[in-house]
Amino acid sequence: GAVVSQHPSWVICKSGTSVKIECRSLDFQATTMFWYRQFPKQSLMLMATSNEGSKATYEQGVEKDKFLINHASLTLSTLTVTSAHPEDSSFYICSARDRVVVRFGDGTRLSIL
């Protein structure tokens, strides 16, 4: 069935490192994917909408130069956290719309030391 695969599931790295997270739609094509951030025991906050072949749409307050999004194909979107700092540590989740239902990846836990 339709699945969204997110990789890696866990990243620990030093401050100043750039980290790339991949989101793939399996068995379906997704012209639009979504990137969320979730702090412990809180809800998901939409960061940006990734559009295949065009620029991503960022939510208010999200720095586009900090969180680079590339959606180069109908099955892959990437989020790169550039020059990551401890305050960027969080749980990042991607999703893709499969017709009406939105399906989610398993998330990436990012820890910046």
Add this chain to the structure above:
Amino acid sequence: SQQGEEDPQALSIQEGENATMNCSYKTSINNLQWYRQNSGRGLVHLILIRSNEREKHSGRLRVTLDTSKKSSSLLITASRAADTASYFCATGSQTGANNLFFGTGTRLTVIP
């Protein structure tokens, strides 16, 4: 903001009991979806109810939608320990935007 709110924020019940969670939202919607999230994991889609539907069933799940009150409820019957998770409602906008707006979530604990 279109973000919804779930009530209660936390719920603890004994295995076998029913669990009811409520969701309220602010704007007109096209559909409302319920998701489950186990700790540290992604979200699993449970059920979708469209704005012209009032009730929907899926296994032990029953969802209601009252668009006049802008509210929805999720009932889990005969709960199991494995139902322990956070449950979120998410609304799809009538404006045609593709993204979902999530509520604050209910943390359900089912005690075996």
